[in-house]
Amino acid sequence: AQSVTQLGSHVSVSEGALVLLRCNYSSSVPPYLFWYVQYPNQGLQLLLKYTTGATLVKGINGFEAEFKKSETSFHLTKPSAHMSDAAEYFCAVSGEGAQKLVFGQGTRLTINP
């Protein structure tokens, strides 16, 4: 069965600093990988996804993620954090079984002024 591990339930960075949110997955088939963002009291919205092809994926709001098969990772980055990036971020994997999406535990990102 597929699974996702997000390293760090809470990440805090200063405004303007690099954002790095870590995601490792387990899958017996070629995975499809997603990052979703949840702002306070809202549902989730898609930031970016990897299906096939280019391993560096660009998403909305300046975020990008790189699929590294050898490391079974799909880390999310943004060069310069903004206050508006404060939210909870979920990594998810798909590609096997009827589950469609298997989510990680989530990482809450705090931006310090």
Added chain:
Amino acid sequence: DAGITQSPRHKVTETGTPVTLRCHQTENHRYMYWYRQDPGHGLRLIHYSYGVKDTDKGEVSDGYSVSRSKTEDFLLTLESATSSQTSVYFCAISHSGGYDNEQFFGPGTRLTVL
């Protein structure tokens, strides 16, 4: 934003009472999903539907049932609510069941079972 609404948005109920949550979409998407979100667990799939009257179980289906009599509506029922079902419930939709297909999420329902 995808046209997904959930009702009610907040509900407080007592142990043992039945509860029904409604998800309504205006996108005519075939697939609909119910998740629950709990701290430290991310989102976990309860049930999903791949068409009218076609539903299947997810990872945490015990204690929940669903129904879909129309494309636009997907109901989640807790037959006899328990405190362990206190959670935030999200409905999601997708155009197809493909593994690469994006899911669109509703605003959520916060359920408290006393």
